[in-house]
Amino acid sequence: MGRSPCCDKAGLKKGPWTPEEDQKLLAYIEEHGHGSWRSLPEKAGLQRCGKSCRLRWTNYLRPDIKRGKFTVQEEQTIIQLHALLGNRWSAIATHLPKRTDNEIKNYWNTHLKKRLVKMGIDPVTHKHKNETLSSSTGQSKNAATLSHMAQWESARLEAEARLARESKLLHLQHYQNNNKSAPHCFTHKTSTNWTKQNEGNGDQQLESPTSTVTFSENLPLMIMPLGIPTENRNRNSRDNNNKSSEIPAMIEFAVSSSTSSDVTLVKEHEHDWIRQINCPTEGIEEGFTSLLLGDSIGRKNETTASSGAGAVVVNESEYNYYEDNKNYWNSILNLVDSSPSDSPTMF
């Protein structure tokens, strides 16, 4: 079916916004809320399409936006979440509340991606170049284990993100019930995706990442990197967010996993490992920072990244794939464990 363009292009302005236009948009939304974006430009006296207005608002004019340089902490968060979620910028943005997905995407493309490449890490898979050399050894199984865990943590992470957004939605409904207009921060991006997630049997339905688990004869368990687009992966986060039909597949996998000796082994290992990373460990972040954020000194000397979850060897002459990867995912999962909201336990 053909789709009409979002706006009649004739006579509509494009390109950079002027301060006057910003002022008009701001004033209108402050007084009326954005309502229907399609009809907003006319009401607000703007020669723009609704989409353009929405973009300007969500990426620039919203009052709850933090601008300026990204902190090291934010950089870490982005890298770690990208390793888990891939290019799902909106999902990543839910963990950086004052940053927009567009800003994060730009920052990734212009700064972080290059930095990883420089360090010999594939920004898509978050794996070191050397990894492919060890693919036929037992190390790949360990890597798969870690990736498998990352997969599960990804599901948990998304559930957290959704809970956070649902919470915002509740705020919004609260305002609407009281015939108040909601603050601006509640009027964007939260309005459509979450409303029906908990319908039906009343169970909390968890967002699931598209399962990319595949089996091969040689490897009992192989996880395809989240960052790599495949036919099985949907195009964007919405696809993952909203297709609850994918969740049973995930659960099914979990159930069948428990009956498979190979995977049971994996899961036992996994629990041990998770217990290990749940212990308070100092220095993981520091280790991660030196590993990923360009601390060249950290790569020259053997560095103990953490006292508990395994030291990472970053000696250039003796690169240890397994330990390095373990620390990498350790750091990612550590981030998830320390995420601000009280998350539902998946295991």
Add this chain to the structure above:
DNA sequence: AAATTTTTCAACCGCCCGTGA
């Protein structure tokens, strides 16, 4: 100081999904 190249990032584009008529 001027010209050229590179980087940054705001904005656009096209696609997709949910919703409701």
Add this chain to the structure above:
DNA sequence: CTCACGGGCGGTTGAAAAATT
């Protein structure tokens, strides 16, 4: 069930700014 609409998302573009020659 079909279709149109509204809106969200990720990829891409291109003008402006910064860096380099």
